[in-house]
Amino acid sequence: MSEHPQLRHSETSEKSPRTALLQRPTRGPLYRLLHTLIAILREIFDEAAYTRYLARHHCPSSRAAYAAFVRESDIASSRRPRCC
Amino acid sequence: MGKLSRVFLWTFISLAGALALGMIALHRGEEINALWLVVAAVCCYALGYRFYSKFIAAKVLGLDPLRATPAERLDNGRDFVPSNKWVVFGHHFAAIAGPGPLVGPVLAAQFGYLPGTLWILAGAIFGGCVQDFVILLFSVRRDGKSLTEMAKSEIGRVGGFVAYTAVIAIIVILLGVAALIVVNALKASPWGTFTIAMTIPIALFMGLYLRALRPGKVLETSILGFILVMLAVVGGQWVSVTPSWARLFTFSAPALAVMIIVYGFAASALPVWLLLAPRDYLSTFVKLGTIAVLALGIVALRPTLHMPPLTRFIDGTGPVFAGSIFPFAFITIACGAISGFHALIASGTTPKLISREPEIRTVGYGAMLAESMVAIMATIAACVLQPGVYFAINSPAGIVGQLPAAATATISGWGFPVTAADMQSLAQAVGEQTLFNRTGGAPAFALGMAHIFARTLGGQTLMALWYHFAIMFEALFILTVLDAGTRVGRFMLQDALGHIWKPLGRTSWYPSILATSALIVGAWGYFLWQGVKDPLGGINSLWPLFGIANQLLATVALCVATTIIIKMGRARYVVVTLAPLCWLVAATFTASYQKVLSLNPRIGFLANARQLASSPASSANARLIFNDRLDAAVTAILVGMVALILIESGLEWSRILSGRKPAGVKEAPFIQTRLFSQSGVSQ
Incomplete structure (x- = not known):
C-alpha cells in the first residue's frame, strides 16, 4: 500500500525501507492524479500487497515468491466478504 | 478561494440541485433528459458531503487528527497498512460496489423513475453514507473489529x-438471488453462455501467466484477460448464428441452475486458486471500467428517459x-441507498488501511456517494427503454402470459404500448431468440446500456x-460474488461449528470443508431452484426477501452505531x-409483515400457499406451498431476531441515559499519531 504523499514519520531517522521506497518527489497535479490512480489500481489488484510481501521477506520477485505470496494471502482474501 | 466565492459556489450548487430536483419531481406529461438526474444527484451529493458529513465528523464523532489509527499502531505490512486516503477510497469502493446497485434500481423502475431516484438520493445522504461512515470510524477505534464483534x-x-445469523442469512439469500439473475440472463442465450463459459479458460490462462511468466503483474494480466474476454x-x-455450436451452448433455466450449483460447490471446496483469483481480478477490472464508461456515456450522450416519473404500479399491482x-x-433498492452489507466491509479490511481519522469521512461517506451514483446510472439505463419494452422483459410469464401476443x-x-414484432426485432438486434420474461433486472440493464452506447x-x-x-459484465461480476460469497459463508459456518466440535472448525480438514460447502451451497442452491421453478419468475418472492435481510x-x-454514540456522551446528536x-x-x-401475512397472494407468502392449497393437488403445487411457507418462516425468524436486538439496544440506551449504567466506550486506548502532514497535523 503506498503511503500518503504528504505523510511523513515525525522521526525521520526511523523511516522504514518501505516508507522510503514509496515516497515520491512532488510533481504537478496531473502527475499526482495519475500516480494516485495507479496506486489505487495497484492496491485493488494486489500488486502493492505483493510489493510489500517482497519488501517484508527481502526477496526479489520470482515464481516461488509469488506462489508463496498467493498462499499467504489466499486465506485472508477468502474470508473477505464481497458486497451485494 | 475566498469566503464570498465559497458562499456563491455553494449557493449556485444548491440552486442547481433544487432546479434539477424540481424538474424530475414536478415534470409531467413529457419525457425528460437523463442529465437532470445526474445534475440533481451530483448537487445533492456535494451538499451532503460538504455540510452533513462535515457536521457528523465535527460534532457527532469528533474525528481526531492526533489519534493514531490501528493501521499506524499495528502496521505489519500485511493486514494493517497506513495508506493514502484515495487508495483506501478506491479499495473500499471496489469492495462495496456489487450487483445490487445495478439490479435493485432496475426492478424499482416499475414505479417510474421518480420514487427510486428520490430514495437513492435521500437514502444515501441520510442513511447509507452515515452508516458506512460511523461504522468505519467505530471499527477503526476498536482496532478493526468486525460488526458482529x-x-x-x-x-x-x-x-x-x-x-x-443475519450475515449468514443474507449471504445465503443473496447468493440464491444473484444466481437466479445469472440464470435468467443466460437461459436460451448461446451467445451469453458461450462468453461466460470462455471466462473459465481465460481465467486459467491468466492464472498460469501470472504464476509462470509474469509473477505479480496482475494489472498487465487483467488487461490481457480483458482483451481475450472482448474477443x-x-x-x-x-x-449464436452457427446452429451446431449454438446447440452446444443453449441451456434451459434448470440446466443452468444445476451448473451454477456445481460451480459454486467446486469453487468452495476445491483448491481452485488458478481459476478464482484471476477471475476475480478480471471481474473487478471489467466492473470498474464499465462503471466509468457508463458514467461518461450518460454525461456525453444525455439520453432521454422514456419511463414516466410515476407509473400505475405505485398501487402495488406491479408485474416485476x-x-x-x-x-x-x-x-x-438497498445497495444504492443503504445496505447493511456495507457495514461488513466498513468493519473488515478498510479500517485496517486508514492512516488518519479525518480521512474516514472521505472513505466512508464519500465511497457510498459514489456507489449511490452507480444506482442512479442503473435507474437511467432502465428508464431509457420504452416502458412497454421494459415491462415485456421484466414481467414473468405467469403474469403477462406465455405467448408473445398475449x-x-x-x-x-x-x-405501455409494445408489439410482438417490436420485441422480435429488438431480440434480433441484440442477437437473442427472445427478450420476453427475462426477469431479474440484468437483461433490462444490459439493453438500456446497449441502447445508450449504440448511439456512439x-x-x-x-x-x-x-x-x-x-x-x-453482469454475469461475470455476479459469479465472482457467488464463488467468493460461498467461501466466506463456508468459513463463517466452520467458525460457528468449531464451537460445537473442534475439528469442524479446522479450515484445512477436508471432511469439514466438504460438509460446510455442501450446507452453504445447498442452502442458496435451494433458493435458486425455488426461483427457477417459480411460475412468477422467482424475483417476486426472492428479491424482497433479500432486501429485507439486507x-x-x-x-x-445502526443499532450498534446509536448505542456507541450514546455511550460517547453525544446523545443529543443521536x-x-x-x-x-x-x-x-x-x-x-x-415489508416483512406484508410478505408474511398480506391477504393478497401476489404479496403474502402464506396467502399464496393457501391459494395453491385450494387448487388441484400436484407435486409441483406441494413444492410451491412448501417454498412459500419456508420463505414466510425465514422472514419471520429474521424479523424476530432483529426485534430482539432492538429491544436489547433500547434497554441499553435506557440504562445509560437514566444513569443506571456508566457510559463507557470500549475503544482502543489513545495513542498520539506519529504521522504528520508536512505542514503539521491538518484535516
Whole structure:
C-alpha cells in the first residue's frame, strides 16, 4: 500500500525501507492524479500487497515468491466478504 | 478561494440541485433528459458531503487528527497498512460496489423513475453514507473489529448472535438471488453462455501467466484477460448464428441452475486458486471500467428517459414484483441507498488501511456517494427503454402470459404500448431468440446500456455487441460474488461449528470443508431452484426477501452505531443514526409483515400457499406451498431476531441515559499519531 504523499514519520531517522521506497518527489497535479490512480489500481489488484510481501521477506520477485505470496494471502482474501 | 466565492459556489450548487430536483419531481406529461438526474444527484451529493458529513465528523464523532489509527499502531505490512486516503477510497469502493446497485434500481423502475431516484438520493445522504461512515470510524477505534464483534461487545450477546445469523442469512439469500439473475440472463442465450463459459479458460490462462511468466503483474494480466474476454464476446456472435455450436451452448433455466450449483460447490471446496483469483481480478477490472464508461456515456450522450416519473404500479399491482411504493421501493433498492452489507466491509479490511481519522469521512461517506451514483446510472439505463419494452422483459410469464401476443396485449392494456414484432426485432438486434420474461433486472440493464452506447460507436449494428458485453459484465461480476460469497459463508459456518466440535472448525480438514460447502451451497442452491421453478419468475418472492435481510442487517449496524454514540456522551446528536434506523425499522417490518401475512397472494407468502392449497393437488403445487411457507418462516425468524436486538439496544440506551449504567466506550486506548502532514497535523 503506498503511503500518503504528504505523510511523513515525525522521526525521520526511523523511516522504514518501505516508507522510503514509496515516497515520491512532488510533481504537478496531473502527475499526482495519475500516480494516485495507479496506486489505487495497484492496491485493488494486489500488486502493492505483493510489493510489500517482497519488501517484508527481502526477496526479489520470482515464481516461488509469488506462489508463496498467493498462499499467504489466499486465506485472508477468502474470508473477505464481497458486497451485494 | 475566498469566503464570498465559497458562499456563491455553494449557493449556485444548491440552486442547481433544487432546479434539477424540481424538474424530475414536478415534470409531467413529457419525457425528460437523463442529465437532470445526474445534475440533481451530483448537487445533492456535494451538499451532503460538504455540510452533513462535515457536521457528523465535527460534532457527532469528533474525528481526531492526533489519534493514531490501528493501521499506524499495528502496521505489519500485511493486514494493517497506513495508506493514502484515495487508495483506501478506491479499495473500499471496489469492495462495496456489487450487483445490487445495478439490479435493485432496475426492478424499482416499475414505479417510474421518480420514487427510486428520490430514495437513492435521500437514502444515501441520510442513511447509507452515515452508516458506512460511523461504522468505519467505530471499527477503526476498536482496532478493526468486525460488526458482529462490536454488536457483541457494545450491545450484548444477543446483538452478536443476531448480527452473525443475519450475515449468514443474507449471504445465503443473496447468493440464491444473484444466481437466479445469472440464470435468467443466460437461459436460451448461446451467445451469453458461450462468453461466460470462455471466462473459465481465460481465467486459467491468466492464472498460469501470472504464476509462470509474469509473477505479480496482475494489472498487465487483467488487461490481457480483458482483451481475450472482448474477443469471446465477439466470438459469441458467431456461436449464436452457427446452429451446431449454438446447440452446444443453449441451456434451459434448470440446466443452468444445476451448473451454477456445481460451480459454486467446486469453487468452495476445491483448491481452485488458478481459476478464482484471476477471475476475480478480471471481474473487478471489467466492473470498474464499465462503471466509468457508463458514467461518461450518460454525461456525453444525455439520453432521454422514456419511463414516466410515476407509473400505475405505485398501487402495488406491479408485474416485476408485487407491493406498493412503501415499503417495497425501500427494500428493493438497498445497495444504492443503504445496505447493511456495507457495514461488513466498513468493519473488515478498510479500517485496517486508514492512516488518519479525518480521512474516514472521505472513505466512508464519500465511497457510498459514489456507489449511490452507480444506482442512479442503473435507474437511467432502465428508464431509457420504452416502458412497454421494459415491462415485456421484466414481467414473468405467469403474469403477462406465455405467448408473445398475449404478453404484448397485456402490457399494452396497461397503457405501455409494445408489439410482438417490436420485441422480435429488438431480440434480433441484440442477437437473442427472445427478450420476453427475462426477469431479474440484468437483461433490462444490459439493453438500456446497449441502447445508450449504440448511439456512439457503430450505431445499431453494434447493439448486439454492447448488449452481450453488458450481460457478460453482469454475469461475470455476479459469479465472482457467488464463488467468493460461498467461501466466506463456508468459513463463517466452520467458525460457528468449531464451537460445537473442534475439528469442524479446522479450515484445512477436508471432511469439514466438504460438509460446510455442501450446507452453504445447498442452502442458496435451494433458493435458486425455488426461483427457477417459480411460475412468477422467482424475483417476486426472492428479491424482497433479500432486501429485507439486507436492510435488517443495516438495522443491526445502526443499532450498534446509536448505542456507541450514546455511550460517547453525544446523545443529543443521536438522531443522525436514530432517524435512518427508525425509517428502516418501519420499512422492513412493514415489508416483512406484508410478505408474511398480506391477504393478497401476489404479496403474502402464506396467502399464496393457501391459494395453491385450494387448487388441484400436484407435486409441483406441494413444492410451491412448501417454498412459500419456508420463505414466510425465514422472514419471520429474521424479523424476530432483529426485534430482539432492538429491544436489547433500547434497554441499553435506557440504562445509560437514566444513569443506571456508566457510559463507557470500549475503544482502543489513545495513542498520539506519529504521522504528520508536512505542514503539521491538518484535516
